[in-house]
Amino acid sequence: MSFAIETKNLNCRLAKSFSITDLSMHVPERAVYGFLGPNGSGKTTTIRLLLGLLRPTSGNIAVLGMQVPDQSAAVLARIGYVPERLHLYPSLTVGEAMRYHSAFYPTWDEPWANEMTRQLQLDVTRPISVLSKGETGKLMMLLALAQRPDLLVLDEPTDGLDPVVRRDILGLLAQYVTDRQATVLISSHLVHELERICDWVGLMDHGRLVAELPMMEFKTGLKRLRVSGAPDSLSGSPFTLLVRERGNGVVEEWLVRGWTPSMQQYLESAGASLREVIDLDLEDGFVEMLRASRRAE
């Protein structure tokens, strides 16, 4: 598998109380990679490292086959970036911002951009400083897509937007990804939103990548099991036991990853009895994985 983004043992210390620690992440080419994590977990810092906006203390970053930050300018020419806050010059109008932005990207698709301004109902004569949050979100996404990037890096692009605008923006994104086979790294703490569009998930917490796995595995392989009579230690387990909690009486609650129904035989051979298998939705899984990682720290 080839990767659009690959980091190895990335470290970056920004303050005494916060650092990115030993981050090794892999975003496959043409994947839509959901970058999950609570506020302050290090998602934005990681994104800034990937774009060369920050310099790592140590470690290696390769984006689209090029080294960052050494080849940042060449990498950025192929990336569409939507930051979490407005980064455009507020004194410009929508049309001027498009004109300014297009000057830096030879791949800028003018007819498409003009068509999108009409479709998204953006008034090109309005100054950016008076745009609503939804209009700003649409404009930033439009700018990122009209440059025809191979990789989209979106930092909480729909945070604080109403459902209609959110749907517009995600629709635009989905259409682009389908047409261009682009790779997308999208960070969010809106778990359900990512569930619909992502095929890979990376989970950040306290500056560490806690988990990285295909969405399907995340959605289907993460289960809560109610088990009784299990031995204290399990050897050769075909699944990953993330959390083991005593429930009422002899019944224990386990949080496991990589579970398939055929693994029930393994439990029985170990002398345990499986009482119940509970499906977790993505948000439950997200919360449970965070808990498990924090317990392990």
Added chain:
Amino acid sequence: MFRTIVWMQWKSTRALVLLTTIAAFALPLFSLKLGLNNYSPVGFVTTMQTVGSAYSILAALAGLLVALAAWRADHAGRHVYALSLPVTRPRYAMFRFGAGLLFMLPTVAAMLVGCLMVTFSGVIPEGLHAFPISLTLRFALATLVAYSIFFSISSSTNRTAGIIVAIIAGVIFAQYLLTVFGDNRQTVDLFDQLSKFIFIRPGILSVFSGRWMLIDA
């Protein structure tokens, strides 16, 4: 790309450029008007010398305003937009610097026109000479020096600004200690030493000091 940066930067600078251009045009005329209030050539030259410091102040002000305007838009977005554009940092900074330099031209040109108007007004007392070109060149150089210094300070982070403020505070504190605890007969005047170091040739700001004379003997 450069043209687009010039256009964008012009939007945030044009009002300031207009202001300094008007001031640069008016200053030589104003100094002539003041000089003509004196009846003797000596009084005329003295007035010219007094007004002379206004040229250096205007040059510093023009450099300061254009330099601040050059980075204002980027500061507002904490430089995220600029840094995410596919241009190397030195190249982007040179574009911004170059655009600001262009905006100095109207002010310098206005100064030249004002100086030439004074020169050819025919009211300069006999025995005195006008130096419109050399004064304009000096004004241009001083503007360039001021712009370069303020541009680099303005482009820096809060941390760098903090270091600069800390150095100034350190000098003030050291002078205070020297004054309070030093030997009265041999107290060193740090401000005096520092200003000599900076403003007397070949000090970095020496272009601002000395005589700024449009009309002299």
